[in-house]
Every structure is written in C-alpha cells, then in structure tokens.
C-alpha cells in the first residue's frame with residue numbers, strides 16, 4: 248500500500264502548534280420531540296489545539312455525532328443549540344460556529360476550514376456521480392489541482408481504479424475511504440472524523456489512523472470520534488471520554504490509559520480485550536430523563552450521596568480534567 252512520505256504544505260496558513268484552534272464553551276444541544284426533550288449534549292467545553300489529534304470516545308448514543316453536527320451546523324430543525332464554539336485561524340477573524348449562521352457556515356466554514364468525515368458514508372455520497380467526479384469536482388471547487396485526485400485516493404488507501412465506480416458499486420469500506428478523501432480534498436484546518444475506520448480491515452484501519460495523525464504534523468487538527476479505544480491510544484494526544492451527553496474526563500492519552508481518574512473511563516478501559524475484558528456493568532441513562540446529579544452514579548462503584556449533585560470538570564494532577572466527586576487517585580503529583 249502506498250503512503251505519503253512527506254507532509255505537504257497546507258493550502259492555507261496554519262496556527263503554530265499548540266495554539267487554540269477551536270474553543271468550545273458551554274455547548275448544549277437539545278432535540279424537541281412531540282412529548283419529550285432529548286438532551287444530547289450538555290454544557291460541554293473543550294479546546295482543540297493546532298497540531299493536536301483529540302479522540303472523543305464513549306458508548307453508543309452518548310452524543311458524539313450530535314456534537315460533530317452541532318459544530319458544523321448540520322442539526323435538524325427540532326434541535327436547539329446553546330453555547331459557543333470559536334474557530335481561530337491565523338488568516339481570518341475568529342468565528343463562532345454556533346452563532347455565525349447557516350449562510351456563513353455553508354459559504355466559508357463547512358467543507359473548507361472544517362471538514363467532516365460523516366459516520367454514514369453511504370448516505371453522504373451523491374449517487375449519480377463516480378468517485379472520480381466527486382473528488383475532482385471537490386478539488387477544483389477548492390482551488391486545488393484536479394490531477395491530485397488519484398493521489399488523494401492512494402492517500403486514503405483506495406485503488407484509483409475504484410474511482411470509476413458509482414457509490415452503489417462501492418463496498419462499505421470503499422465508501423468510507425472515499426468520504427475520507429472528499430473531506431480531505433479542501434485541506435481543512437480542522438477535520439472532524441466520525442468513526443472513519445468503520446468497515447475497514449486492520450491494515451486499512453492503521454493506514455487511516457496514520458493518515459489522520461500525519462495531518463496534524465503541519466498544524467492542522469483532527470477530532471477523531473471513535474468506539475475504538477486502541478485507535479485513540481495509538482494516535483491521539485488527548486482523549487475526551489463522553490458519558491450521557493457530557494465529557495467526564497479529558498486528559499493526555501498516555502496519562503488516561505495509565506491511570507484513568509473517572510470511574511466510567513476506568514470501566515471503559517476494563518472492557519478492553521487486553522485488560523479485564525469486562526463490559527461496563529448496567530446501561531446508560533435515557534437522554535430524555537437524565538438525573539440532575541452525576542449520570543454515571545447508578546452504575547458507579549464509588550457513588551455516595553454527594554453524587555446527587557452534578558460534578559463539574561475539575562483539574563487532575565498532571566493535567567486535564569475529570570468531572571467526578573470521587574475520582575480514582577491517579578498517583579500523579581500536582
């Protein structure tokens with residue numbers, strides 16, 4: 248399999264590594280249904296820095312994809328989004344992705360400065376265009392050379408011959424690689440990749456992860472949404488663990504994997520085959536009926552009466568935050 252050996256220069260100026268690229272502050276998303284409200288994202292704050300690969304992990308339904316869609320203005324009409332998410336880039340004014348409006352998002356941000364690898368590739372592809380046409384048109388629309396089409400296919404591990412297929416002729420894994428190539432075509436400074444390795448076999452999983460990792464080497468940033476903790480451990484600098492709409496722990500990857508502070512993060516790691524291989528006991532709560540306090544408390548071996556109050560994210564020794572009244576001591580010295 249061919250890989251890109253060098254890191255190409257980005258299409259637009261990038262912030263210096265370590266500078267905040269996206270600051271999310273108090274983000275909330277609710278869906279109004281006929282007789283209830285789904286609180287899919289609650290009071291979520293985080294910073295993504297230039298050159299960083301942040302992995303967001305957590306059980307199915309905890310709000311990962313809704314977070315991604317909120318940042319790109321892709322939520323349906325029954326959604327209400329609150330809070331802020333400011334994109335800072337060296338060549339332009341900071342823009343609040345939550346308040347700037349659909350017009351600005353569509354013209355200036357989505358698929359340009361912020362790219363999305365969607366979780367469902369099959370529905371994201373225009374069915375009447377071949378992969379080659381989709382990719383070359385996207386490159387041209389962003390002022391890039393159409394001759395890069397085949398290279399981009401190779402970069403994502405797609406055989407250029409398969410570019411002549413229509414979406415319905417692609418396997419799930421091929422469609423996945425094509426949507427990744429389409430998201431990369433505009434060379435966004437921030438790429439949000441929502442389960443980008445679904446349907447890929449192990450060598451292609453690693454190929455895709457390494458491709459995302461390399462993007463960060465020129466000052467771009469990647470938010471990788473994944474169920475695959477091993478993937479997060481392999482390529483992410485930092486990991487945010489989401490539980491029932493909130494981030495419960497956000498720390499340096501090595502530190503989190505060595506000594507998780509939140510009981511839920513610890514239980515997730517215990518579910519790994521090379522650890523205890525024990526599923527997290529119990530079920531997550533319904534997002535229509537979240538308890539006022541800690542949402543993990545009913546499943547938590549460390550819970551006390553204090554957990555009836557919601558824990559706020561607080562600093563952990565060694566860096567990062569944990570939202571728990573009774574965090575597991577990490578052994579790190581302040």
Ligand SMILES: Nc1ncnc2c1ncn2[C@@H]1O[C@H](COP(=O)(O)OP(=O)(O)OP(=O)(O)O)[C@@H](O)[C@H]1O
Nearest residue numbers: 278285287306307308309310311312313314323534
């Ligand atoms: N349009 C919608 N209307 C109502 N509820 C929605 C809507 N979209 C998502 N939800 C709900 O929001 C919650 C979070 O969904 P989301 O897709 O973000 O989960 P996820 O963490 O990405 O899960 P998975 O790992 O399975 O992809 C779920 O309870 C889901 O049912």
Ligand code: NI
Nearest residue numbers: 311312313366
């Ligand atoms: Ni999802």
